[in-house]
Amino acid sequence: MGVPDAGGRFGEFGGQYLPESLVPACQELEAAFTLAWADPVFLDEYRTILRDYAGRPTPVTECHNLSQRLGVRVLLKREDLTHTGSHKINNVIGQALLTRRMGKRLVVAETGAGQHGVATATACALFGLDCVVYMGEVDVERQALNVFRMKLLGAEVRPVASGSRTLKDAINEAMRHWVAAVETTHYCLGSVMGPHPYPWMVRELQRVVGDEARDQARSILAGGDPDYVVACVGGGSNAAGTFAGFVDTEARLVGVEPAGGAAISNGIPGVVHGSKSFLLQDEHGQVLEAHSISAGLDYPGVGPEHAHLASLGRARYVPAGDAEVLEALQLLSRTEGIIPALEPAHALAWIVRAAGTPELPEGSTVLMTLSGRGDKDAQQVMELLG
Amino acid sequence: MVPLEATLRQRRQAGRKLLVPYVTGGLGGDWLDVVRAYADAGADAVEIGLAFSDPVMDGPTIQAASQRALDQGATPAGVVAALGGADVDVPLVVMTYYNIVFRSGHRRFAAMLIDNGIGGAIVPDLPLEELDDWAGAAGASGVETVLLASPVTPDDRLARLVERSHGFVYGVGLMGVTGERDRVAESTAVLAKRLKAATDKPVIIGFGVSTPAHAAEVASEADGVIVASALMRKRLDGAGPTELAAVVAGLRAALDRV
Numbered sequence: 001m002g003v004p005d006a007g008g009r010f011g012e013f014g015g016q017y018l019p020e021s022l023v024p025a026c027q028e029l030e031a032a033f034t035l036a037w038a039d040p041v042f043l044d045e046y047r048t049i050l051r052d053y054a055g056r057p058t059p060v061t062e063c064h065n066l067s068q069r070l071g072v073r074v075l076l077k078r079e080d081l082t083h084t085g086s087h088k089i090n091n092v093i094g095q096a097l098l099t100r101r102m103g104k105r106l107v108v109a110e111t112g113a114g115q116h117g118v119a120t121a122t123a124c125a126l127f128g129l130d131c132v133v134y135m136g137e138v139d140v141e142r143q144a145l146n147v148f149r150m151k152l153l154g155a156e157v158r159p160v161a162s163g164s165r166t167l168k169d170a171i172n173e174a175m176r177h178w179v180a181a182v183e184t185t186h187y188c189l190g191s192v193m194g195p196h197p198y199p200w201m202v203r204e205l206q207r208v209v210g211d212e213a214r215d216q217a218r219s220i221l222a223g224g225d226p227d228y229v230v231a232c233v234g235g236g237s238n239a240a241g242t243f244a245g246f247v248d249t250e251a252r253l254v255g256v257e258p259a260g261g262a263a264i265s266n267g268i269p270g271v272v273h274g275s276k277s278f279l280l281q282d283e284h285g286q287v288l289e290a291h292s293i294s295a296g297l298d299y300p301g302v303g304p305e306h307a308h309l310a311s312l313g314r315a316r317y318v319p320a321g322d323a324e325v326l327e328a329l330q331l332l333s334r335t336e337g338i339i340p341a342l343e344p345a346h347a348l349a350w351i352v353r354a355a356g357t358p359e360l361p362e363g364s365t366v367l368m369t370l371s372g373r374g375d376k377d378a379q380q381v382m383e384l385l386g
Numbered sequence: 387m388v389p390l391e392a393t394l395r396q397r398r399q400a401g402r403k404l405l406v407p408y409v410t411g412g413l414g415g416d417w418l419d420v421v422r423a424y425a426d427a428g429a430d431a432v433e434i435g436l437a438f439s440d441p442v443m444d445g446p447t448i449q450a451a452s453q454r455a456l457d458q459g460a461t462p463a464g465v466v467a468a469l470g471g472a473d474v475d476v477p478l479v480v481m482t483y484y485n486i487v488f489r490s491g492h493r494r495f496a497a498m499l500i501d502n503g504i505g506g507a508i509v510p511d512l513p514l515e516e517l518d519d520w521a522g523a524a525g526a527s528g529v530e531t532v533l534l535a536s537p538v539t540p541d542d543r544l545a546r547l548v549e550r551s552h553g554f555v556y557g558v559g560l561m562g563v564t565g566e567r568d569r570v571a572e573s574t575a576v577l578a579k580r581l582k583a584a585t586d587k588p589v590i591i592g593f594g595v596s597t598p599a600h601a602a603e604v605a606s607e608a609d610g611v612i613v614a615s616a617l618m619r620k621r622l623d624g625a626g627p628t629e630l631a632a633v634v635a636g637l638r639a640a641l642d643r644v
Contacts, residue, residue, distance in 0.1 A: 007515060017484055017511045019443050020547075021536040021561055162449060168440065175442045180562035183538065271485045271511070272440055284461050285489030286439040 001203065001244045001305065008196020008275075011311060013304035016195045017271045022175075025182045030197040032102050037204060042097065049093050050208065053126070054083045056090075058209075060216040060367070065335040070355040071362040075226065077213040077369045079238065080340065086372030087209055087238045088119035092188060094205035096123035099186040106130045106185040110174040112139055112167035112234065113296030113343065114146025115372055116190030121155035123188075131155040134173040136166040139295045142380050164289035167234075167299045171273050191235025192303035195274030199303050203240040209369060210245020217367055225249040226367040228360060232256050232346040233264075233317065234297035236306045238371035243315060251367075253315035255306060256350045258325075261290030263302035264310050264317040270301075277304040293322040293384070294342035296372075320349040326384060328352050329374065339374035342381070390431060390477040390506040390530045390553035394588040394609075397430050403641040404554075404590055404610025405601070407617055407634050408433040408481070410451040411469070412460025416627060418468055423627035425474040428638030433508065433612060434469060436462045436482035443510045445565030447615040450622055462486050463498065470502030479506030479532060479553060484516075492523035500527050506553040508532045514547060521550065532556050535581055537573040548585035557581050557591040557608060565615045567594035570603050578607035598640030605644045613637055 008014050008030075016026060036042040050056040058081050063074040079087035099107055107129050111117030117133040124131035133155050140147055140159045150157050163169035171194075178187040192199045192206070217226050229246045231239035233255035243253050257265060263278040270279030272287050280288040280300035292298040309315035320328075325342060328349035333339045340348065347368050354360035374381070394404055407424045409417060411434045424432050437452035437460050444452065462482065469478055480499065487495045487509060499507060507529050512520060514533070524531045530553035535544055538561065548555050559574035560567070571594055581589040591604050592612030601611045617630055625633075 016513065016515050018513055019510050019536070019558075020513055020534045020539055021558060023513050023515070023536075023543075024538050024540065162453075163439065172440050172442050176445070176563045179443070182561065269488075271488050273442075274511075276488075279485075281485065281489065283489075284463070285486040286456065287485070 001247045004196060004200050010305045010308035013277050013307040014196055014199055014275050017274050017276065018195045019179060021179050022182060026195050026197065028102065032098055033197055033201045036098055036101060046094055046097055050090065054089045054093060055081060056208065057212045058082055060213060060220065062220060063336050066332065069335060070352065072351070072355045072360055073365040074351065075217060075220065075365070075367040077209060077242065077367060079209060079369060079371045080373035084119045084122050085375065086115040086119065086341065087206060087241065088116045088190060089122065090208055090241070091190065091202050091205045091237060092119040092123040095186065095188045096127045096129060099129060100127055102186065104184055104186045106181065107188050108132045108174050108177045108185055109188040109190060110134050110167065110170035111190065112170065112298060113294065114139065114143040114150065114376060115296060117155070117157070118146050118149045118153070120188050121150040121153035124155065125153045132177065133157050134160050134170040134177065136160045136164070136170045138165045139167065143295055143376060145379065146376050166295065168287065191237040192240040192305060193235040193273060193275060193301060199275060199305055202237050203244060203305060206237050206241025207244035209238060209241040210243060213242060213367060213369070214245040214249070221365060225251050227364040228252050228254060228366040230254045230256065230347045230351060230366055231369040232297060232343045232371060233302060233306060234261070234299050234343065236303040238369050240303060240305055242369045243309065247314065253309070254350065255315055255317045256320050256347045257317055258290070258292035258294055258297040258346060259319040259321040260292045261297055261299055262319040263300060264306060265319050272301055275304045277302055277307040293325060294346065296343040297346065318350055320346040324349040324353060326381070329381065338370070340370055341372035341374050342377045344369065344371045387500065387503040387505050388475060388477040390479060391587065393477050394430060394554055398588055398609050403605040403644050404430045404588060405634070405637055405641055406431045406433050406590055406610060406612045408435060408612060408614035409621070410435040410437060410448070410455045410618060411465030412437065412458060413451050413455040413621060418472055419627040420630055421472050422474055423631035424634050425476045427631040427634035429476055429634060430610065431477040431479055432474070434465065434478060434480050436465055436480050436486055438483040438486055441483060443563055445563040445615065447566070447619050447622065448564050451618040454622065462490065466498050466502050466504060469504055477506060478504045479508060480504055481508040484509050484512045487520060492520050496523045496527035496529045499529050506530045506532055508556060510534055514550065517550065534558050535577065537561055537577050544580060544584050548581065548587060551587060554588035554590045555581055555585055556612070557589055559591045559593045559595065559604065562593065564593055566596040566619065570594065570600050574604055575607045578604065582607065598636045601637050602640040602644050605641050
């Protein structure tokens with residue numbers, strides 16, 4: 001998982017399909033990130049904040065009870081233990097530092113489950129930046145707690161009533177906001193999607209997850225690597241960060257998409273939100289609505305580097321359905337005392353389903369990124385379980 | 387087919403300011419009559435939107451028009467085929483987002499336009515960096531691809547952009563999405579002057595051109611204007627071809643006084 005080509009492409013995917021008004025800002029961002037990412041002062045500040053404020057490194061937990069039950073050895077990379085409760089903080093700390101470095105004071109972001117919105121609002125509070133977060137009306141309703149958290153942190157949350165009223169439409173509205181304010185405002189995109197340089201930049205800002213996990217797994221596995229590395233994929237940022245640490249190992253990489261928004265499993269190449277990737281769309285090119293229990297994965301596209309990894313065969317992408325996700329969430333809660341968010345419960349659902357089959361043979365070692373904690377979903381899960 | 391750039395140059399040469407009104411294709415059963423009414427009321431070209439599910443450069447009015455057209459069953463191929471039978475004597479140019487073109491296939495989309503008498507295409511999310519594949523197919527078929535210039539486009543980029551724009555150069559008059567505004571943005575005249583200094587291709591400005599007075603103000607620097615949201619707001623409120631033609635005639639009269 002190297003640097004994309006000069007056109008911002010991973011193989012045939014990626015690129016910069018942007019209105020002219022946003023092209024200079026993306027070029028400025030690419031230049032700023034390229035310099036910052038090679039600047040020891042920037043890197044030191046980024047890593048110091050991740051350590052002292054966000055709580056890195058996060059541990060890898062071996063799940064003895066679950067492993068015994070499934071017949072495969074399960075290790076969890078615990079992004080749920082970061083400040084704000086998900087991997088999203090890694091990305092926003094980096095982008096907030098960049099915002100300041102570019103001399104901008106305003107930040108706009110989209111959010112699905114609200115985890116990226118909360119993380120962005122948190123970083124903006126820390127750095128004294130003004131923050132506007134767009135969130136689909138459906139998600140505002142099912143993630144009311146995160147809406148309140150964002151407001152507590154000083155962000156303005158704007159509900160989006162257009163289209164499917166979920167993450168896709170929140171991104172549309174954030175882009176429209178950005179076009180009108182681009183000279184003063186940074187768009188803090190929350191996943192490895194959008195126009196170049198975002199897919200590359202966000203993956204680099206998330207690779208700390210995979211880099212830490214590889215070293216931690218080696219100390220648990222006597223120098224070896226896991227046989228399988230698994231993460232959930234909506235846009236795909238926690239998976240990209242995780243895979244970045246293992247792409248050069250022998251580990252098999254598995255991304256788990258929601259069955260109702262499985263862009264790689266069920267989509268075809270298309271262009272939306274600035275890049276070319278797999279996309280759920282109809283015969284005319286209209287983007288279809290995703291349908292998932294998980295607001296964070298409820299998206300009809302996927303990051304372009306995942307499309308590339310799938311095309312190369314380096315990573316495999318599989319769907320998980322809502323019912324098995326709810327089962328997996330309860331299983332981890334009861335066996336290990338860890339309540340996962342609905343998003344990583346997708347990754348776990350695949351492990352539960354595949355364990356002991358040729359897909360994930362008995363005795364295998366599997367590392368899964370637990371991208372976020374389940375507190376935000378407690379209300380929704382309570383209602384779903386009746 | 388009526389060629390886009392040649393026609394616009396000819397009309398400009400004759401001392402006329404250029405008027406390009408917009409309609410969302412497939413919005414209402416009589417939308418093709420709207421195209422004809424625009425032409426009869428003094429349009430120099432007509433822009434037809436091929437609705438897309440996720441129009442990120444459009445404000446609330448065009449978003450609503452696009453969604454309603456889609457709800458009414460509009461498809462890119464259906465709208466283009468209908469235009470093939472429009473029988474109007476002004477050039478037609480379609481506006482759509484790149485996924486519609488990409489899904490159709492570059493050569494197939496270009497051929498579909500030409501076969502139906504449409505000589506121009508505007509694809510607002512296809513910047514210079516991504517233009518080559520489509521431009522190759524469009525050029526080979528004879529479709530003129532109109533590029534958009536923005537107030538934040540730097541001078542060196544503007545020079546490359548006007549070079550590769552065909553039909554006319556579309557000046558995005560303000561930083562923001564489509565939609566009506568109370569007054570013409572200050573960035574509009576600045577961009578119009580920069581474009582006029584950079585090219586002899588027709589320079590037509592859109593975004594926020596909402597009234598006859600706006601049109602006249604903008605056309606004092608530019609070769610013409612594109613008006614979309616002001617017309618589509620009325621369309622969404624139920625206006626038919628006659629009422630919309632009256633709006634276009636009002637814009638025409640204001641431009642003729644510039």
